[in-house]
Amino acid sequence: MKKLLIMAAGLLMLSTAASAQQTEAYPSYIIVTGNAEREVTPDEIYVGITIDESDSRSGKVTVAEQERKMVAELKKLGIDVDKDLQVGDMSGDLKSYVLRRDRVQTQKNYVLKVSDAATLGKVFQALAAIDISRMNLIKATRSDLEQIKLELRAEAMKNARRSADTLAEAIGQKAGKAFMIIDNNYYGSGTVYFNDAMPVARSAKMEAAATDTGASLEFQDMKINCSVNVRFVLE
Incomplete structure (x- = not known):
């Protein structure tokens, strides 16, 4: 029993020391969220x-x-x-x-x-x-959906950096390097699935389109978005 108590105390000390080292490594930081959005027409x-x-x-x-x-x-x-x-x-x-x-x-x-x-x-x-x-x-x-996602992730990171810089400058500090990045992996409606109701902007007039050569169907642009959470060191 005594040995178990000694081992538990030792583990607690190691955990406390590791936490202290991390606190010393990054004594203060800022957490920001970067977002990016793009409207695209389906191809x-x-x-x-x-x-x-x-x-x-x-x-x-x-x-x-x-x-x-x-x-x-x-x-x-x-x-x-x-x-x-x-x-x-x-x-x-x-x-x-x-x-x-x-x-x-x-x-x-x-x-x-x-x-x-x-x-x-x-x-x-x-x-x-x-x-x-x-x-x-x-x-x-979109045929290039994966490429759009990559571009939005990069854009979201840049927006996160700009937000961190703005907030840090407001208190007379600087945002340093990022030490944690969380990709929220949310891309919105990059692909839209339909049911039998055929939900296009003028779906109710599809039958009329067969005889009216001037009629056309319209799709609303799809919104694709990305979000990241980033921690920056405050200097």
């Missing part, structure tokens, strides 16, 4: 498309026939169908599959990627004109 918009035999007003048209028409219309719009059109489901998980030869296909789902809302509006018009109107937005994001 990757994913839309789900469903075609089936019941879509045609003129009677039954096979899925294969409608697919050929759809591909032709998309090519007219300058869309690389080999790259940007894939067979998939409505959840946004891109995938491909092989259909059995003895199976009659009455419905098929696709995922199409476009670069802006204007192109999406043209796609809607073109497909509605050939009786393909079942479309829903899946998600919108």
Whole structure:
């Protein structure tokens, strides 16, 4: 028992000494938060498309026939169908599959990627004109999202330094080197996922866009932000 008490006392002394050394190393410091924010327009918009035999007003048209028409219309719009059109489901998980030869296909789902809302509006018009109107937005994001995050983190650090300098100067001191950085790892809505309500600025008028060539869809800019907490030595 006596040995245990001696060991506990020794550990307490070591802990106290270590704490004292740290206090001596940085006797005073300032904690600041740096923030950075950027509004960006999505350049990757994913839309789900469903075609089936019941879509045609003129009677039954096979899925294969409608697919050929759809591909032709998309090519007219300058869309690389080999790259940007894939067979998939409505959840946004891109995938491909092989259909059995003895199976009659009455419905098929696709995922199409476009670069802006204007192109999406043209796609809607073109497909509605050939009786393909079942479309829903899946998600919108930026192709350079990771690079934007890196830039915002650096900007947040610079803002933290400026804040520390301003506060330190107000009390006649200087902010020295940083000895602790906490990345809060918050980037806001860098990717927006949609439900079947298709929440774009003019989603309620998508049907009208099929006949009104002047109509266009609009996406609100996405806000991406970053925050860091930094401790600077006060000199």
